[in-house]
Amino acid sequence: MSDLRTELKQSIIEQLNLEELTIEDIDNDDSLFGDGLGLDSIDALELIVLLEKDYGIKLTDPNQGKEIFISINKMAEYIESHRTK
């Protein structure tokens, strides 16, 4: 497992207050929304903030999130190719 994916899981658990989950509970291909981690629309906005704060990625169109926040793997791929810090 890459460091970025582990880092993402840790950040998501902390930022979204998923206190009953650990890094080991989240698989790289798990759905972040719906039946997966069960994140909601406010969590999606928090993920947009997380991208900007931690990786310098500013999403101007919130709809982009639908393609990026599918899973940890998808998020990591997007970050690797778009990060500015």
Added chain:
Amino acid sequence: MDRAKNHFITNSIRIKNEEIFLKKDTILSLDSKIDFSQFLKDSYKKLALNYPKYHKMDSLCKLGILGSTVLLRGQDFKANTALVLSNASSSHDVDIKHMQSMESIVSPAVFVYTLPNIVLGEISIKYKLQSENVFFIEDKFNADLLVDYSETILNSGKALSVVCGWIELKNDQYDVLLCLVSNNGEIPFTKENLEELYRFENE
């Protein structure tokens, strides 16, 4: 006052000073040295709330969910159960947190709690309530207002029961009284009885 004769305080919960009382009986007493956020976490675990969304909420909503969960556990209530809540400090603590976050990137998850009536929504979501609800801001606990408004709803036939009370939070200092009011019980739903429940652990 006559209008209140058919309604009773079916159950009540008091949360104050690291203790939780159900009908004046202590059901949880935690170390007075723990801070507020630890009190909220420990109470969640020890009272087996089993509601992960709790961790995402602001402290006012956590108090509301904690109180209503214990209050309504094992009780018979319908989806039209109304909510009549109040406090003095509105959403003070999360408002401060939101203001501080404005120095960098604002957190949407903090912003959504910057109104006291959000606690009504969180309780309604958890219990699938589709009912009348209201949140009053008052200088201090106002039993008159709570009894009068609750009775109006009950007598209108819009609700068979009401959860009413006080959820105060300011600078991590909390003071909660929630009552389930319905046709069942032994304590008449009167201003005097509501005040007496509030004074308990408040003097």
